[in-house]
Amino acid sequence: MGWGPNKGRHAVPNMTHGEGVYLFDDKGNKYLDWTSQAVCSNLGHDLPEAVIEAAEYQMRLLPYAYGDIGQPEVRTRMNQLMNEILPGDLRAAVYPSSGSEANEAGIMMARRYTGRQKIISWYRSYHGATSNSSAATGDSRRWLNGDSTPGFVKAFNPFPLFFKPGGQNSTEAEMVESSLVMLEEQILNEGPDNIASIMTESVLGAGGCFVFPEGYMQGIRALCDQYGILMHVDEVMMGFGRTGKMFGFQNYDGVVPDIVTCAKGISSSAVPMSMVACSGEVLDFFEDKSIGWGSTYQGHPVAIAVSYENTKYILQNNIVGRVQAIAPLFESCMQRLVEDHPCIKQYRAIGLFGCLDVQDINGKNPKLQHEAAHDAFFEYKKEFIRQGLVGLHRYPHIHCAPPLSITEDELIDGFERLDRALDVLDEALGFHSNHIDQNNDEVAAV
Numbered sequence: 001m002g003w004g005p006n007k008g009r010h011a012v013p014n015m016t017h018g019e020g021v022y023l024f025d026d027k028g029n030k031y032l033d034w035t036s037q038a039v040c041s042n043l044g045h046d047l048p049e050a051v052i053e054a055a056e057y058q059m060r061l062l063p064y065a066y067g068d069i070g071q072p073e074v075r076t077r078m079n080q081l082m083n084e085i086l087p088g089d090l091r092a093a094v095y096p097s098s099g100s101e102a103n104e105a106g107i108m109m110a111r112r113y114t115g116r117q118k119i120i121s122w123y124r125s126y127h128g129a130t131s132n133s134s135a136a137t138g139d140s141r142r143w144l145n146g147d148s149t150p151g152f153v154k155a156f157n158p159f160p161l162f163f164k165p166g167g168q169n170s171t172e173a174e175m176v177e178s179s180l181v182m183l184e185e186q187i188l189n190e191g192p193d194n195i196a197s198i199m200t201e202s203v204l205g206a207g208g209c210f211v212f213p214e215g216y217m218q219g220i221r222a223l224c225d226q227y228g229i230l231m232h233v234d235e236v237m238m239g240f241g242r243t244g245k246m247f248g249f250q251n252y253d254g255v256v257p258d259i260v261t262c263a264k265g266i267s268s269s270a271v272p273m274s275m276v277a278c279s280g281e282v283l284d285f286f287e288d289k290s291i292g293w294g295s296t297y298q299g300h301p302v303a304i305a306v307s308y309e310n311t312k313y314i315l316q317n318n319i320v321g322r323v324q325a326i327a328p329l330f331e332s333c334m335q336r337l338v339e340d341h342p343c344i345k346q347y348r349a350i351g352l353f354g355c356l357d358v359q360d361i362n363g364k365n366p367k368l369q370h371e372a373a374h375d376a377f378f379e380y381k382k383e384f385i386r387q388g389l390v391g392l393h394r395y396p397h398i399h400c401a402p403p404l405s406i407t408e409d410e411l412i413d414g415f416e417r418l419d420r421a422l423d424v425l426d427e428a429l430g431f432h433s434n435h436i437d438q439n440n441d442e443v444a445a446v
């Protein structure tokens with residue numbers, strides 16, 4: 001069971017093994033992993049030997065230790081490595097098991113440190129499935145939990161669906177200014193002394209790959225400083241290289257958060273692992289105070305050993321540099337899909353994370369949060385799998401987020417498969433596709 005109905009899982013392939021960016025099912029079919037599973041299998045599906053050896057070594061040496069009783073040596077090494085790669089005075093603080101738990105701990109940390117209760121986050125955001133992380137979430141998944149947890153306030157970021165901050169003809173700078181004015185007014189109406197943190201993804205992930213415009217994150221940092229609010233950046237999806245920086249917030253000059261939460265890429269999801277980092281000032285506060293959060297599996301020695309070697313591999317093999325190098329090809333392939341498919345309105349991308357926006361024949365969004373998916377999406381998903389692709393689907397967005405280890409040839413192959421699947425979506429949404437006509441003409445010429 002998961003976020004979707006169980007019947008949706010009956011048609012998915014039964015995977016047996018993986019090699020690089022590919023997965024294989026029990027019928028011998030080969031699939032390109034187009035979204036790195038849940039944007040988390042960043043190194044693909046055959047792990048570096050050092051990662052595998054680290055897991056086996058730690059299992060034999062010390063498979064488990066509870067942090068309040070004894071700290072495993074590998075955690076000391078992990079702390080040192082994290083503190084080297086974290087910018088500013090950010091320091092590794094806690095190692096939970098999932099992004100949801102990391103955000104839960106980050107929320108508790110902000111509340112305990114400030115003595116305040118309210119958390120401001122965005123509509124159309126996603127932060128997790130536990131009580132507080134779900135309440136901080138701004139997309140429709142929070143509705144399933146009753147949306148009744150007190151202390152959580154939703155705000156509009158610069159990307160609302162039906163209006164543009166500053167007006168339809170506003171420049172990017174005007175849009176940023178208007179968005180920050182709206183945010184400050186909300187802070188004042190909620191009471192600055194009531195707000196513990198402003199919680200934001202560095203790039204809106206499941207919500208559609210929205211990269212904040214220049215000046216916006218810097219403006220949030222300034223508002224937090226002005227009103228004594230902590231800035232909590234969720235790096236669960238973007239951290240460890242996805243955007244072409246080690247952390248997504250490093251794409252915004254001068255921005256260093258007070259709290260950073262990571263998961264997914266920290267271990268390439270080979271094991272459940274996450275991290276909460278915080279400023280030295282916040283960390284010092286808890287020297288003689290409890291965070292008010294704990295877990296049996298936090299700081300698990302095997303998970304830390306795997307994550308340590310995974311991070312070393314990312315650094316030693318310049319994975320971030322590889323993402324930067326291949327990103328222009330990634331964007332050009334996405335632009336080509338916009339040009340070739342009338343069902344695709346536009347794209348957004350950063351590093352190896354991108355999103356295509358689907359439109360109907362009237363140029364409108366064919367799937368609002370409260371609506372059931374259009375039948376056209378089911379036809380598209382079947383063709384997506386037939387073309388040898390697997391991945392997440394968050395309609396009306398089509399996410400593209402292959403493993404960071406993908407080669408140029410593999411990336412082009414993936415986009416060619418997606419191109420053919422989108423022909424079906426064009427037809428299913430009622431478009432007359434010139435791209436289909438062009439393909440037919442080429443076949444006839446042969």
